[in-house]
Amino acid sequence: MDWLEDEHVTRYLSDSRHVSRFIEQVIGRVQLPILTHLFNQGGRFFMAYDRDDVPVGFVRLVKAGTDCEMVLVIGNRDNWGRKLGASAIREGMKLAFFDMRAEKLIAKIHADNERSLKAFERCGFLLESQTPALHSFAMTSDRYLRLLRESPADYVTDIHITEVDKARLRSLLAFEHTSTVFELEHEIERAIVVDPHQVAQDVVTMNSRALVQLDDEKVEVALVYPEDADGSAGKLSVCSGIGTAILGYKEGDAFDWRMTNRTRHIRIEKVLYQPEAAGDFHL
Known part of the structure; x- marks a missing residue:
């Protein structure tokens, strides 16, 4: 006023x-x-x-x-x-x-x-x-x-997703109707799409595990599809705020991400496991 x-x-x-x-x-x-x-x-x-x-x-x-x-x-x-x-x-x-x-x-x-x-x-x-x-x-x-x-904006970091992950996530979006799913769609649209056999080993892909710094706290998380999510086990749905945020970023990337009621400062410390790097292309 x-x-x-x-x-x-x-x-x-x-x-x-x-x-x-x-x-x-x-x-x-x-x-x-x-x-x-x-x-x-x-x-x-x-x-x-x-x-x-x-x-x-x-x-x-x-x-x-x-x-x-x-x-x-x-x-x-x-x-x-x-x-x-x-x-x-x-x-x-x-x-x-x-x-x-x-x-x-x-x-x-x-x-x-x-x-x-x-x-x-x-x-x-x-x-x-x-x-x-x-x-x-x-x-x-x-x-x-x-x-x-x-023409990606200067203020954002490029993210990478695999062709397989993009196809699966697009199928997911057809059935998801949560209030935050548009953020995931935005990230998929702006991502650089790569062959699963050529994605860098330090990129957070689907079913990856990573050490992430959230504000002042370091946590180990796994990025999973909604049906596999389990907060108590650190398995974050890609449709969740943090899950959407970390998709496609790589080790060393740091960025701000706006949640419903606050801004989180996020840094990808280390990718502990990536299916593509391990040869687990079925995941």
Whole structure:
């Protein structure tokens, strides 16, 4: 609410300029601990956090037929210039195309809003139409998938999966309907696909065991299919948060991964067992 009382934040907002007053009225009127369903009316509402789990803004995705419109706010002006907008756009694209199954994602940006114009252009959006006051940018599903495969972003590390694992995981996705499965689909789409006989021995493939550092704790885990998962034995489903996160990374890779309610700092310390390296191609 404080962000939306700032004229510098709201002057380019494509949502209603009365949105902050609406939020204030909702909070004052409804005695509920969770307001998600109210904010999701007419679309999907997501808070945006930085890597230190500090809230920095929000994203609204509004579906209209097969199209989806993104409304993005980085609320505190002190955070402008940190490229948080581009990061939020990339997460919004992932949700729009893999979770909401949009065919096209649209961003309507005020002609004077130079930061947003540059951020959406950097993320691959193309100008679709414009007036003196408003530029309309669009990203199609086909273009998004092509960019994901052909032009990996500088901020992410390449991951590798085998042809066999990709085929099995695609079959799995056809039957999985958990809330986090779109993250797995995203990782499969961006992965470099390799022959099982040629995958590097230090890559985490399916049914691999690895020593992983999660924040400040080192744990030994096995990456398995959902039917083999057993948390007490360290067998993590590839559909789980950490399971999806470590797929395809190799020894020495370190990265941040956003879970439902926090960011985990992950490092692959060592691959202890890999089926392909051991000649166990049936696994």
